[in-house]
Amino acid sequence: MIVELARGLWTTFRALFFEKKVTVQYPEEKRPVSARFRGRHVLNRYENGLEKCIGCSLCAAACPADAIFVESAENSDEKRFSPGERYASTYEINMLRCIYCGFCEDACPTEAITLGDNYELSFYDRRDAIYNKDMLIVPVPQGGQLPPLVTEPGTFTRSVPAMKDPVD
Amino acid sequence: MAKLINLHINGTPVTVSEGTLVVDAAKKVGIDIPVFCYHPKMEPVGMCRQCLVEIGRPMIDRASGQPVLNEDGTPKLQFGPKLETSCTTPVAEGMAVLTETAKAQAGQKEIIELLLTSHPLDCPVCDKGGECPLQNLTMEHGVSESRFTFAEKHHGEKHVPLGDLILLDRERCIQCARCIRFQDKIAGEPVLSFYQRGRNTDIVSYSDPGFDSVFSGNTSDICPVGALTTVEFRFGARAWELKQAASICSQCPVGCNVTFNVRREASTGGGYVIKRAMPRQNEQVNEIWMCDKGRFAGYQYTESASRLKLDPAELDSTLRLAAAKLAVAQAETVILAGGRLANEDFFTLKQLAAALGAKTYLYSNMGGGEQTTTYGLSAGSNLGHLGKGDTVLVVAADLYNEAPLWHLRLKAAAERGATVIVAAARATKLDEFSQFVIRYAYGDEVETVKTLADKEKIGDAIKNSKNLVIFYGSDGLGLAGTAALAETCANLFASVAVDGRTATPNNGLVGVWSTPNRQGALEMGFAPCTNLAAEIAGKTVYVVAADPAGDDPALAEALKTAKTVIAQDILETTTTRLAEFTLPAAAYTEREGTYTNAERRVQRFYPAVPAHPGTKPDFALTAALAKGCGLELEGRSPLLVMNKLALSESAFRGISYASLSEMVEQWPIIGRGDLYYGGTSYENKLGLGQVLESKLSSGLAQSQPTIHAGLRMREDELLAVPVTKLYDNGITLTPAKLLQAHIQRFNGLILNPATALKLGLENGAQATVSLNGVTYPAKVLVDASISTGVVLIPRSMGIPLLEPTAVTILAQEA
CATH class of the missing domain: 3.10.20.740 (Ubiquitin-like (UB roll))
Structure with missing residues (x-):
């Protein structure tokens, strides 16, 4: 019996002293996610702070789980949130419904919505699972301004920018 | 054939x-x-x-x-x-x-x-996206790669307001001219045209104010791209997010079939809201069109902040207390019902009145109900079938302002060869398309109609017509005047109608009412009261869907002397404010029911949104009151009410919800997958309605018309006559924000320039008008097309003119 015990403990001690440790001390320590990881969505901004989202609802249309809800309103040069005529006045994602398929990202004509690397989604209340625009949108980049912006007429006439083929 | x-x-x-x-x-x-x-x-x-x-x-x-x-x-x-x-x-x-x-x-x-060489890549933000013919056809037939370079795209101006209701995006326009042709040929208001040539071709509106047409919304339906969009629906929702609910427009007696597009919104906490009203095809009523009033003011008032509401407990106690009053009053009750109620509501009211022994009156500014129910249009009628050999007579009605779709239909009838005769005291838009125009002085309506048959050409057109339809209205007339006019028209009709042809389709007398369902009430035997103030004094009054206090100060005084006033309405009105009990009713968008349009077609409307919290449909409120009086009435479902209604009202015999929902294939085929063919008007899947059978089986008795002498003014007096404008200040229109400028445009005293000059007034000047001892301020609007010595006062604009009256107008000191 002693032999069996020693053999079993040998496995333990071998792992303890001689093998490479694989345990990650989450949440103090986090493993990097892959480049194509699909985590919680973020709404992106242009460098000047304008929102990329134009409120077109194509993400909501593409969503197989019906997790996205968008309402849009009209931009003006005096009160501009995004380029072009339209912006999202309400943007909500129900994270309990989301299946992280990334269809919204594919549907987005302006690369406004992207799936980020945040996978830490847990809630005390089901209502907290609904992420609104303020929770989803990225901070204003350095040198940018928080919309609404006052812009020069004729500068932001296009909703959809000319874009290159997407690369990761 | x-x-x-x-x-x-x-x-x-x-x-x-x-x-x-x-x-x-x-x-x-x-x-x-x-x-x-x-x-x-x-x-x-x-x-x-x-x-x-x-x-x-x-x-x-x-x-x-x-x-x-x-x-x-x-x-x-x-x-x-x-x-x-x-x-x-x-x-x-x-x-x-x-x-x-x-x-x-x-x-x-x-x-x-x-076409795509210069079409912008706007689909994500375009209101047409999702129901766009160009988008669909590009997906079906288009090439995936263009041979043209992006830099060569032609960039046009975006967001150009053609009027205050329609926006043009010049980039998106593909120059199909559908909008221009619609305005020129169908609406008869050529206010749009092409400007410049080649790649610079633009749509422009050359009217002042821009896009001055009451049919402008239809151009956005037939636009095959997103070039014309409505301001109302701008960025409201994407087409695929919308659900459809079939309904009937409640703004005029035509009863246009509409589809309400609804979706859930954050603004209502996730509840359904109506996003837009779209025409629904019914070739016998509105074809595939609707007017701007219906589109931009048809449902907006149901979302108004002044909606009446009561908590369920409060509503119960109000109903109980009000019912107790009715139970005590019994025959001392007067029921006053307005024309926006559904047939089911009227029937429930009628049953309650019968049980109480109470008097019921229809609240109406127009008489002649008996004639329209007797000589009204019968089953099989369709204004769209009027053509060569048929005659339409329009008396004292400005159809363009009162029932725009009839204007459209009669214009089309005239173009098909029908003889349209317009008899009016002033110029109306229909004059242009009619064969004969008769001008009379206000007050001569009855006399004019009496002599029509004796006139050579007009008399021939009337007497020898294959089919004869007479429209009569209330332009410059009050209750007594319209009643006399209706009688005269009915007599004219009876005198020329041979072989009892009134019972044949496309023959009849049509009243141009101001509400969607006055005809239904009339068919059930409701009638207006000529001396309402005396009738209601000291009585227990149950006012449903009417605002007598707001319309007439004399009635407001009379209501104050009433024993008890129970007011039931959708919105807060002067009457509900002075009523002891207020019952909140659900709007037509929130319930089921039927309307009978003035052509006597019964049509169903369906709920589009859930009932406003704290409200109930009118028939349910009435049934609850009846229950409090010990009377069991059907208050559960309008379908059950209709079943009883069809059994007990002879006019409605054979009508059921099933028969009203029957469909036959209509031409043109519209609103299916191929939006490019007919536009975005909706296909009718929920019924064309049913026209009531004619009450005339044989022989026509000619009644002796009552003498109605028009009011004649002395040289120094001014005759004020009430007229109807499409956009007025009524409570169903004021919540429509987009139409405020249109309302204000005709809000005032309309005078001939010569009359205005005599009074020392000019266009736009402020004046005061004294009516029955009360002075009202108003703006002066001059119009050379009206006669001198009269002042036209639009109804529902703040001046309570009910009958033609002498008034004094004074310039207001600055």
Whole structure:
């Protein structure tokens, strides 16, 4: 019996002293996610702070789980949130419904919505699972301004920018 | 019956009547030929070239004139060297049309490619996206890569307001001219046109104010791209997010079939809201059109902040207390019902009144109900069938302002060859399209109609008409005046009608009411009261869907002397404010029911949104009151009420919700997958309604008309007459924010320039008008088309003029 015990403990001690440790001390320590990881969505901004989202609802249309809800309103040069005529006045994602398929990202004509690397989604209340625009949108980049912006007429006439083929 | 033509389209044999266009013939057998400029309601122009197809015709031997035959004995076909536009080519015997050959497809593809050279990539933000013919056809026929460079795109101006209701995006326009042709040919208001040429071609509105038409919203429906969009729906929702609810417009007696588009919104905490009103096809009522009043003010008031509401407990106690009052009052009750109620509501009120022994009155500014129920249009009537040999007489009505869709339909009837006779005291828009125009002085309405049959040409047109429809209105008339006019019209009708033809379709007398369902009330025996103030004094008054206190200060005083006032309405009104009990009713968008339009067509409307919290449908409130009086009335479902109504009201015999929902195939086919053909108007799937049977079975008795002498003014006096404007300050219109400028445009005293000059007033000046001892401030508007010595006062604009009256107008000191 002693032999069996020693053999079993040998496995333990071998792992303890001689093998490479694989345990990650989450949440103090986090493993990097892959480049194509699909985590919680973020709404992106242009460098000047304008929102990329134009409120077109194509993400909501593409969503197989019906997790996205968008309402849009009209931009003006005096009160501009995004380029072009339209912006999202309400943007909500129900994270309990989301299946992280990334269809919204594919549907987005302006690369406004992207799936980020945040996978830490847990809630005390089901209502907290609904992420609104303020929770989803990225901070204003350095040198940018928080919309609404006052812009020069004729500068932001296009909703959809000319874009290159997407690369990761 | 037109000659029938046989042809083959893609090998399918088709038989259509002569003169049919190839594109329509294909549509009839379910073959879709893509089109942009062609619209089945308008003449073809062949501008966009999208409908290119290969067409082969039988070869004819020149020498013998006989068809050349193939070896197997079939006629030899000769195909043209080039593609032809199927929208401009009428069918011919033996023709063979090929729409899906490589050659035809290549032609269609190239047209789309050319159209897209300057079309912006706006689909994500475009309101048309999702229901856009160009988008759909690009997906179906378009090329995936353009041969044109992006930098060469033509950039036009975006967001150009054509008027205050319609926005133009110049980049998106593909110059199909559908909007221009609609305004020119169908609406008869040519306010749009092309400007510049070639790539710079633009749509412009040259009216002042811009896009001055009451049918402007329809242009956005038929626009095959997102060039014309409404301000109301701008960025409201995407087309695929919307749900549909069939309804009937409640703004006028035409009863246009509409579809409300609804979706859930954050603003209501996730509840359903109506996003827009769209026409729903009913070729017998509104075809595929609707007016701007219905579109931009049809449902907005139901979302107004002044909606009445009560908590369920409060509502219960109010109902209990009010019912106790009614139970005590019994026959000392007066029930006053307004014309916006559904048939089911009127019937429930009628039953309650019968049980109490109470008097019921229809709240109406127009009389003549008895005549319209007797001589009204009968089953099978369709204004769209009026044509050569038929006569339409319009008396004292400004249809353009009072019932715009009838204006449209009568204009079309006139173009088909019907004789339209307009008798009015002032110029109306219909004059332009009518064969005869009769001008009389205000007050001479009855006299004019009496002598019509004696006039040579007009009398002939009336007497020798195949079908005769008479519209009478209340332009410059009060209750007594319209009652006398209706009687005279009915007599004219009876005198020329031979062989009891009033019971045949397309013959009858139509009252141009101001509410959607006055006809239904009249059919059930409701009648207006000529001396309401005296009737209600000291009584227990149950006012439903009417605002007598707001309309007439005398009635407000009378209501104050009433024992108890129970007011039931959708919105807060002067009457509900002074009532002891207020019962909150659900709007027509929130419930089921039926309306009877003035053409006597009963039509169903369906709930679009859930009932506003704290409200109940009118019939349910009435039934609850009845229950408190110990009377069991049907208050659960309008369907059950209708079943009883059909049994006990002879006029409604044979009508049921099932029969009202019956459908027959309508032409043109619209609103299916192929939006490019008919526009975004909705297909009717929920019933065309049913016209009530005529009450006349045989012989017509001619009644002796009551003498009604029009009011004659002394030289120094001014006759004020009430007229109806499309956009007024009524409570259903004021919540429509977009229409405020339109309302204010006609809000004032309308005077002839000479009369104004005599009074020392000019256009736009402020004046005061004294009426029954009260002075009202108003703006002066001059109009050279009206006669001198009268002042037109629009109804529901703040001046309570009910009958033609002498008034004094003074310039207001600054």
